[in-house]
Amino acid sequence: MTKILVTVKRIPDPDENLKFANGGLDLSSVKWVPNAFDEYAVETALRLAEDVGSKKTKHAEIIVLSICPAKQRQHMTQFLAMGGDRGVIVDANDADYDTAAIAKMIAKVAQDEGVDMVITGKLSQDNEGNQVGQRVAALLGWPQACFAAEVDWDQGSNSLKVAREVDDGVETKQVPLPALVTVDLRVVLPTSVRNGINPADHKFTDGPRLASLRGITMAKRKKVKTVTPADLGVESAGGEKTTTINKPAARAAGQMVGSVEELVEKLATEAKVL
């Protein structure tokens, strides 16, 4: 059966205010939530795998991969509850590794599992790096289709037709499998993902599906394999270093000026921008 690897990440809740301490982010009391684009990635994989006419038939096995401390895996449970078949956890604090090291780990898991597709979110909402998917494709030597808004799986020709969000509109690309896809927001519209089996006009519920109570209790029984970065041949955290993270300086109060002349005067002499 076709195997799809989906990468997922937990991030500090983007709806909460950031706290800073000692030249970095204070994450001691943050609420961890799944990265929204990873929810879209899992939803994309589920729609590719599903046969809407028969709940029992599936067209792909979905493996969910996360690099996170093994004990902090609530996001993994959620993705398995949505419908992922099994999980792989790389027991490490992902923030300690740069994108190159992260990409190496993912590529190795993809090879070890012998997957046919890797689907990732286009970026994670915390640092918005937008690098991992592209790096993984390069390491594997696979074609990539990034920022997918629509995905068509042609099982006959073993390829994906992907409509990509690009600066001046939408570009459509055909990639042979194995391939890597990163997904964008519109991929979770009701008719964005087609697998050639479900009726072309089938409408999925808008947005990524919720973890149902039954799904959550079943997820607790699904298999999750834990490995270490060393198991995957990654010994170094990589070359990137974060020196400090600071809050931007607060904006100073504005001034009311009486005339255009005064404004020009102040811009020239005080602000020195003219």
Place this chain on the structure above:
Amino acid sequence: MAGTNPLIRDRDVDFQLYEVHDAEQLCKLPHFAEHTREIFDLWLRSAAKLAREQFYPAFKPMDEKGAELIDGRIKSPEGMAELFDAAVDLGLITAARPESVGGSQLPLTVSVVGYLYLMAGNSGAVGYPLLTAGAAHLIESFGSEALKATFMKRMYAGEWVGTMSLTEPGAGSGLGDITSTATPIEGREAEGAHHIRGSKIFISGGDLDFRDNIVHLTLARRPGDPPGVKGISLFAVPRLRPSAGLEDPSNEDAGEGEIAVEFNDVHTSQLIHKIGWKGLPSLGLSYGEADDCVGWIVGEPCRGLSYMFQMMNEARILVGANGTATASAAYHQSVDYARERKQGRSLDPRQKTKEPIPIIEHPDVKRMLLRQKAIVEASMCLVMTASRYNDVAEHGANEGDRKRARMILDILTPITKTFPAERGFESTSLALQIHGGYGYSSEYLPELWFREQRLNSIHEGTTTIQGLDLLGRKVVANMGQSLMVLMEEIRADIEVARKDGVDEALCEAVKIEVARVGGLTQVLGQRGMSGDVLGMMAHSHDYLCLFSNFIVAWQWLRMAGAASRGLTEAHDPDSEAFYRAKLEAARYWIRTELPDNARLAELCESNEDSYLKVPDSAW
């Protein structure tokens, strides 16, 4: 309209579940042993998301265009079908049901929070799944295996829906006077089939267009059965009946898949125009106009009302949840508005600016906000307290624990039903007030919550009924035994609060109320025993208010204890502010609202009788 209103704040849910009610402790009971905090949290996150992203955005449009009655059938409001599907997918209907009937065995303490989120988003839309769950639960508890296979399974799966069909035009609160009849069908006695005839009114969700079939759990009287409540039986009456009769439960796939059905002579006779909850139509139903309506008896004959009453605790807790949820959504909206709306200048001489200030800075607006907060959060705590006793009453470790919890739950139920409804209405009214002229306009939501909230004092037993139930049935009828158990629990909690470092004056104030409520109850009980039942019950409403103020003070003391514990470990400003606000709300309730009990007790004790003395002709 999907604004930033959180409806129910997640941080408050965590506080209630894990810091006040210790929900994880429930996982030690065998019935809940499969559960963990992770399961609770993940499911509640799904519920919150569904509430915020789907139920709430549909709220105002459903109010503007509710259900319609067209050619004898209900056309459901736009979007209702999707919301029902989503609630079914979430697992709401079977969340607390046992695995043996396809449920997830979640504690009610947790599943009620799922309801809270969704109700805060859209009360009416929660009606269909909630009523379906209640109706199926009746069949699960009392119905035959054939009824379970035919109806319950499909209802729990969300394929068919259900209603509670009790009220008649001439019998609302007084159900003993119902006139619907059920005549045994000759030759079909074994399956319990009867011909049903009669009319029902105010049947919530009695028809719809997004499912084919709807099963009405209907009260009716068989010929020859005694008059009054003792002769009422319960029937399952579907709109479409299985053409070949009930399914054989011994078939492995009974209750699954399609079965042939035919019209069962149940008609929608009337759509009642109402001021809120428009997503959930309230209907008149007519059974057996062509003498061809079949209903199957549920359980034993003449036990209908007592079966209904066994379901009542849960149903009334859920009405309390609704009052809480509606007041919560309105509260968060008014906080948001008060921060943004600028009016008037500061009275504080240190304040240098001459610009208008956000109204949240005015002391009287703060007063209105704190009153809302005190009501909303105590209501939530109360709903969860009752739910937790319900969990222990049903699944406690031993009979002693179960019995004790049942006794306390019995007393708490009328208060859990009433306080969030009555005080929640006042709270919702304050939200409207804070919005000023805009609050009175239909452009803004507070007037809508105000209309929605009003129902909670009426359905599932009016406030009057709850007052009679509390004093007459729950307190006096068992000679105050349940009250004694409850008081033991409260006295123990006062000591816990003391140890947690809660202000001594607050602990003492609640202790004084233990004595006051106990003493007053004795006076009223003796008045009743001596034959003056009218004298005992004339102030049942005041007694209910007094008792509620007291129970809510207990809730605030428990929350204050949890907040004090939290403060000692809080090391960021947000957590500190969160806990400090809890302590201030506790102080507010005990200092500002609880003292009203002296006046209420005096009214009850002196039997102030102005309303009884007004000559009838002069009203």
